[in-house]
Amino acid sequence: MRKAMVLFASLFAAVAWGSSGAAEGEKEDVAGYILHHVADAHELEIEIPLSHDHVTIHLPQILIPFKAGACEPRMTDHGEVIPGILAGCLDISITKHTVMMWLAAVLLIGSILIWSNRDKTKLVPRGTGANLFEMLVLFVRDELAIKNIGKEEGPRYVPYLLTAFFFILFMNLLGLFPWMASATGNLAVTCGLAVCTFIVTQIAGIRAAGLGGYLAHLTGGVHPLLWPIMIPVEFLGLFTKPFALTVRLFANMLAGHIVIFFLLGLIFILQHPAVAMVSVPFAFGIYLLELFVAFVQAYVFTMLSALFIGMGVAMGHHAHEEHGHGHKETGPSHDHGKAHA
Amino acid sequence: MAEKEPREPGGSDGSELGPAARQMRAAEPYISAVWKLVGGAVVGVLGGYWLDKWLGTAPWLLVGLSLAGISVGFYGFLREMARLGKRK
Numbered sequence: 001m002r003k004a005m006v007l008f009a010s011l012f013a014a015v016a017w018g019s020s021g022a023a024e025g026e027k028e029d030v031a032g033y034i035l036h037h038v039a040d041a042h043e044l045e046i047e048i049p050l051s052h053d054h055v056t057i058h059l060p061q062i063l064i065p066f067k068a069g070a071c072e073p074r075m076t077d078h079g080e081v082i083p084g085i086l087a088g089c090l091d092i093s094i095t096k097h098t099v100m101m102w103l104a105a106v107l108l109i110g111s112i113l114i115w116s117n118r119d120k121t122k123l124v125p126r127g128t129g130a131n132l133f134e135m136l137v138l139f140v141r142d143e144l145a146i147k148n149i150g151k152e153e154g155p156r157y158v159p160y161l162l163t164a165f166f167f168i169l170f171m172n173l174l175g176l177f178p179w180m181a182s183a184t185g186n187l188a189v190t191c192g193l194a195v196c197t198f199i200v201t202q203i204a205g206i207r208a209a210g211l212g213g214y215l216a217h218l219t220g221g222v223h224p225l226l227w228p229i230m231i232p233v234e235f236l237g238l239f240t241k242p243f244a245l246t247v248r249l250f251a252n253m254l255a256g257h258i259v260i261f262f263l264l265g266l267i268f269i270l271q272h273p274a275v276a277m278v279s280v281p282f283a284f285g286i287y288l289l290e291l292f293v294a295f296v297q298a299y300v301f302t303m304l305s306a307l308f309i310g311m312g313v314a315m316g317h318h319a320h321e322e323h324g325h326g327h328k329e330t331g332p333s334h335d336h337g338k339a340h341a
Numbered sequence: 342m343a344e345k346e347p348r349e350p351g352g353s354d355g356s357e358l359g360p361a362a363r364q365m366r367a368a369e370p371y372i373s374a375v376w377k378l379v380g381g382a383v384v385g386v387l388g389g390y391w392l393d394k395w396l397g398t399a400p401w402l403l404v405g406l407s408l409a410g411i412s413v414g415f416y417g418f419l420r421e422m423a424r425l426g427k428r429k
Binding site: 143146147148149150151220221222226229230232233234236237240303307310311314 | 355357358359361362365366369373376377380381383384385388409410413414416417420421424
């Protein structure tokens, strides 16, 4: 293994040495290069290895103005900027990250269709793919949904949790392939995913506590005179959990990519090919860590979604307790039930 | 013959829940109480600041709503704590 690593590093050092002439003028532009690569873009750049050429695919820019001339580009210090939604311009352009999301969705649907189509007469699936998927699906159902939501309500939310888990996993993994990007390293994407969890959580809360109980929860249980202050407080409180989901996934995915790029960028910052001997193995190590992080972040997002949905389901219990019409234990106690389990 | 287990209003008896879910559910009322304390101040100060900017009444709404927000936050927090204390 160590020999393989040394060989790998030497190979990269040799390539870096070979192209050291080109690195001269790029010293100051490493940060710009990294930000350009992790940011969303209106084109797909496919670099051709060992050359300075790249193929650029321009993606369509779709702007919908709500009023005439709202989408006219404006000149600022940072160049031409398209006005935002608040200025009356809806930008639904197909960007690099949109393409990556579509690709992740197509790969996900394709792989699920292939591997779920197994011999149903046999109890145990055959083949690596089918076994891997069954293991992950069972993990999400038994360890995430049922352990965080409960065995009565848990199975109802398994389809959503599975979709979130696999979609995030595929988007995270796509970023580890050459010419691809992680759509989860975009705040808009993670925000969209968190909004889905937020909606499911609120529906779980309304289903469990009833619309009246849910709205009563928003008043914080204080006197109606204090509602003008308490309702905004409770309403803002609803958004703390999806905000945490959004930032956690985004920051983790973006940070990993930036670390890899910067380790490789050290070669060009220090302008010596020998740096590759150190930075390439380090970048390779971080790359392996990223592979692990892709799974961990998909797991964390799904686990927290399940936890929040579970708390929404538990809202029903609190509502019953607060309004004094909770159930009275007339039958055997819970301990009795556990003794049978 | 399996005896039917008693059920809580929201579903099962919760014995299948993992430790994270149990702890989070136990902590949830306290997190919500603390949010009332912090959120009251946040809503009061930011609300007062924006309303002052909008209506041009600086600094009166900022002062008034900050005091009101902090007071309501404290009241909500103490009320929740007293309720949680009684439940034990």
